[in-house]
Amino acid sequence: MESGKRATMVDVAAAAGVALRTVSRYVNGQTNIAPEIAARIAAAIETLNFRRNSAAASIRPGQRSGLVALITEDIANPFYAAVTGAVESVLRRHGYLLLAASSEEDGGRFADLVERLIERRVDGLIVVPPLDPGPRWAALAREIRALVLLDRPVVTEAAAGTGTPTGTGTPTGTEAPTAPGALRADLVVADDRAGGALATRLLLPAGPRVAFVGDTLALPTLAARHRGHLDALHDAGIHADPALTVAGLRESSTVAAGIGALLDAGAAVDGFFAANNRAALGVLSALAERGLRRPVVGFDDIEGAQLFDPPLTVVRPDLAAMGRTAAELLVERIAGSDRDPVVHVVPVDPVLRRSHLAAPAPARVTGPAAAPPAPATSPPPPAPPTRERDHQ
Amino acid sequence: MESGKRATMVDVAAAAGVALRTVSRYVNGQTNIAPEIAARIAAAIETLNFRRNSAAASIRPGQRSGLVALITEDIANPFYAAVTGAVESVLRRHGYLLLAASSEEDGGRFADLVERLIERRVDGLIVVPPLDPGPRWAALAREIRALVLLDRPVVTEAAAGTGTPTGTGTPTGTEAPTAPGALRADLVVADDRAGGALATRLLLPAGPRVAFVGDTLALPTLAARHRGHLDALHDAGIHADPALTVAGLRESSTVAAGIGALLDAGAAVDGFFAANNRAALGVLSALAERGLRRPVVGFDDIEGAQLFDPPLTVVRPDLAAMGRTAAELLVERIAGSDRDPVVHVVPVDPVLRRSHLAAPAPARVTGPAAAPPAPATSPPPPAPPTRERDHQ
DNA sequence: CTCCGGTGGGATAACGTTATCCGCAGTGTG
């Protein structure tokens, strides 16, 4: 029974003594089938251990494949893992299976993946576009009926060469940019600009010299966070010091080295806005290695950040909402909606712990010491909107 | 051009003025095609923007679908995200696309997923079996030609009801259990038992009363870690105190509450072996809330654990190796290998930071203080095999 | 009693691909 070929609908029909068409109707949940016939078919399916071949079914015209793909930069990254989990959850509820792939920030690999996914006839695609999606991407994107861009906008070269990023206007709500002739894709991003401004504002009480630390500003997300950072400085009447923007450092070790050099050079820095996870880990490492305390605010939460020394304050995008929204928009598109593309911006919320506060005392004490729960030296945080929620 | 139906091989053949068969040969990379003909076909493909329909191709007998699925408990969990990343990387290199799904530890959902994946005719399947895979699993598993169990063995009810877990013998190498009539599946697990023993041994210098903290022991991984814990106690001539095994706590908040109660009751505990991530976070939270220091060792690393206060010592399974190995075994099976099932055990390595050491001084100092890089009070760690490597 | 409408089921044609079976042409050798 278990060896040999699988049973097909023809086998089931023969075993049940009915026509192929009737089995197809039964399998597809039609109602107009006599109960007695239905029972015979059910018995035959059970006996033959029949499983409908959905690949065969999907090649018929007008049939969906039931497959959706998500291309991120790296699934192993907890940031994208959180998003992927939310995407998969929504899609499964809608009956889709999720193909997950990593572009590894490589335009060629990215295009190869998209091509293979088109060959697989995915019903829809959610992508985090790599920094340089490569020359083939613009043409490939047009072949995807349902497309959602996640986390980052992408510059569509096909858009009359104007170089206008798709929907990077004023991210302060749900809007429709309607760039004519451009990529017809929805966009789901975090409110990076507002988040960057928020993080910087949290640091300003400690002093005006707030440094921005992060990956290359060629990344739209990083650029937006930096713009928010500058917004906050400008609003506070502070002239931004270009020397305090430390960009282009990707790995946490590189960040640690860069910030270490900055500190060792005696740069005057009142606080650090670490614009992503790796930057935050790098800054904290550099500080810890030197036994220094400086206010730090990170972007995107880190598991166990409340146990850091000091507990790390972050501004946190709602990653589950990003994934959920992207999946829902995609499902809507697959269902045939031809509304104009939308830009959906998910909020970035502060999670106030202690690292954004000025160091209570620059004096150094020898030996690690257990701190009582609430040291009286730390002032209450300014207007706490979100306090440490235990997520997951 | 972009509206309307996709071009098929027939269209390409017509446009190129050749036969369908010739286009098929060209697409499948056959060599016996005249260069001039090949050029005509290439031009036609380019013009018509033809993409081979791999779903249609895969329904032919003897053809692979090129799809492989991975079912974990929860993709959003960094533990499984790391594994998933490694799996995807290997599979992509072999030309497969990866379907990723979460069982959410629900046997029914798990069986539904497997059923849908069989309908999709996946070439192979890697699964982290849920705690209770449900009644349908045993039958479904036999329908999968290439199957690899990941992270946990599973009790196969079909195995003559003996209740012997598939390959949970002595996990100290690569072996073939060859349980007759049982599930023909490879198994890739971490060396949980050795890891548990190692973690406990790291804690013993601080005192004999080492607590085990973790999720339910019904989970094979947790049970193995606990067995290792008992091994280490036994080897040290210590009689294990059942009151020091705190199992069945799943969420970190629950763990924090449970350990908090234990501490508040004045239980004498010399150290904590936190048998998974959530347990570690819970134990550290409970300690931090009370301003207490106790030696702690976790199982599986946490991003930024070196920044915890104190830096968290863990024993770390090589998650990338787990994923890589599982994928490679699967690919080998898909290729037609009919060797006996193997159990592959990946090592668990210690990452020594400071939390496993006895608190240097029970005295409390007010206010968080910056510690110099190497406090003289902390003794050198016993036989350091792996020292803090900056991974990712 | 007959006719008509409605319903359930049977034959059959796609869907886009691969593969088998040939035939034809070109070339090398006897």
Add this chain to the structure above:
DNA sequence: CACACTGCGGATAACGTTATCCCACCGGAG
């Protein structure tokens, strides 16, 4: 010069499913 072999290309049959078309049958009504 003729025959045989090789090598490439054309018609055609699956693969397993869905859907269109149509007929047979049954009940109710005229």
